Amino acid sequence: MFYPWIRSFLFKLSHKDPELAHELALKVLQYVGRKPEILQNFTSFQDPALEQEVVGLTFKNPVGLAAGFDKNAVAIHGLAALGFGFLEIGTVTRYPQEGNPRPRIFRFPEDKALINRMGFNNEGADAVSKRFQKMKPPAIPIGISIGKSKITPLDKAVEDYVYSFQKLYAHAGYFAINVSSPNTPGLQTLQEKDQLDNLILALQKESKALSDQMKIPRRPLFVKISPDLSWQTLDELMEVCLNRGVDGLIATNTTLRRDGLSIQTDEMGGLSGKPLQKRALEVVRYICHHTGLPVIGVGGIFQAEDAFAMLKAGARLIQVYTGLIYEGPFMVYRINRGLRKLMEVHGFKRIQEIKE
Numbered sequence: 001m002f003y004p005w006i007r008s009f010l011f012k013l014s015h016k017d018p019e020l021a022h023e024l025a026l027k028v029l030q031y032v033g034r035k036p037e038i039l040q041n042f043t044s045f046q047d048p049a050l051e052q053e054v055v056g057l058t059f060k061n062p063v064g065l066a067a068g069f070d071k072n073a074v075a076i077h078g079l080a081a082l083g084f085g086f087l088e089i090g091t092v093t094r095y096p097q098e099g100n101p102r103p104r105i106f107r108f109p110e111d112k113a114l115i116n117r118m119g120f121n122n123e124g125a126d127a128v129s130k131r132f133q134k135m136k137p138p139a140i141p142i143g144i145s146i147g148k149s150k151i152t153p154l155d156k157a158v159e160d161y162v163y164s165f166q167k168l169y170a171h172a173g174y175f176a177i178n179v180s181s182p183n184t185p186g187l188q189t190l191q192e193k194d195q196l197d198n199l200i201l202a203l204q205k206e207s208k209a210l211s212d213q214m215k216i217p218r219r220p221l222f223v224k225i226s227p228d229l230s231w232q233t234l235d236e237l238m239e240v241c242l243n244r245g246v247d248g249l250i251a252t253n254t255t256l257r258r259d260g261l262s263i264q265t266d267e268m269g270g271l272s273g274k275p276l277q278k279r280a281l282e283v284v285r286y287i288c289h290h291t292g293l294p295v296i297g298v299g300g301i302f303q304a305e306d307a308f309a310m311l312k313a314g315a316r317l318i319q320v321y322t323g324l325i326y327e328g329p330f331m332v333y334r335i336n337r338g339l340r341k342l343m344e345v346h347g348f349k350r351i352q353e354i355k356e
């Protein structure tokens with residue numbers, strides 16, 4: 001109800017550097033995290049029909065926070081209080097890094113879109129691991145997204161990922177292997193057949209060793225993909241994932257395309273939000289159909305209808321980022337409540353029954 005006012009205040013305050021609004025939101029969420037009940041009473045939507053098990057984890061509802069919002073796991077209790085069914089932290093890299101010079105986030109409110117070229121600004125795997133060691137995480141699945149450090153050459157990428165994987169293994173409900181951010185030079189080439197195969201193989205070997213050593217369940221591995229892949233590269237990627245027994249896919253990351261943006265812009269970076277929705281849906285439908293693997297659908301989800309369309313396309317779970325910026329803190333509640341209604345209208349008794 002009040003969010004349009006808050007949003008317009010925040011957008012004005014941060015018109016030169018939208019990241020300021022993001023930093024402020026994280027601070028507020030950090031504060032809320034100390035007393036999550038304050039928000040939870042208004043944001044939590046519980047219904048057994050929305051609950052499901054995916055890759056051995058229990059999700060109370062299918063709406064998750066996409067990677068990039070809380071890169072360092074500083075506000076996970078506050079974020080959990082927004083009613084999310086799961087959170088994805090990161091992307092975390094082996095080495096701490098500043099990311100690209102600011103400003104590096106650009107808002108396009110007319111198109112409900114963002115362009116970002118953050119460049120994996122994060123405190124690094126050691127610092128994030130220490131933060132996890134000191135806290136009792138909320139009782140929802142916490143995925144951790146890992147990526148390659150900028151200073152690490154591509155031919156040393158595997159060691160870089162493995163380092164972060166080892167450091168964070170105990171704290172992750174699942175891992176997202178980020179090979180699709182457009183803002184780290186060369187990163188997307190890791191989506192190609194042989195390179196991806198090497199990376200997955202190394203992480204799976206490490207996963208087995210770590211779970212044996214720590215006597216904890218093996219952490220599921222998701223590969224997060226770009227919406228800009230050709231069908232052929234996508235086919236090869238799916239083949240590698242199936243052959244290696246990857247647990248799931250996350251589709252999609254931001255796009256370098258500018259379709260659906262009404263304003264001409266030269267800003268470099270990945271486009272997210274509404275203009276990405278159509279392509280994200282198309283990719284999700286394709287990979288679900290061809291792999292049968294659990295897929296987390298992400299891209300341009302703002303409302304329950306968007307989430308429903310993504311689940312109908314075959315996704316088991318969904319994530320949001322840009323929608324949260326434009327729709328505000330009650331978005332997750334609204335999506336869950338709306339999904340429940342849509343399920344009733346369409347005769348689906350349980351979330352996993354939703355199909356086209």
Ligand SMILES: Cc1cc2nc3c(=O)[nH]c(=O)nc-3n(C[C@H](O)[C@H](O)[C@H](O)COP(=O)(O)O)c2cc1C
Pocket residue numbers: 066067068069071090091105114116118120145178181224252253254272273274276298299300301319320321322323
């Ligand atoms: C400012 C910003 C930073 C992001 N950082 C990451 C990141 O670190 N790792 C990642 O896998 N995706 C990152 N993303 C991509 C989102 O996780 C998501 O895949 C994409 O934005 C599409 O979803 P949306 O349309 O709901 O925003 C970022 C997106 C934005 C807008």
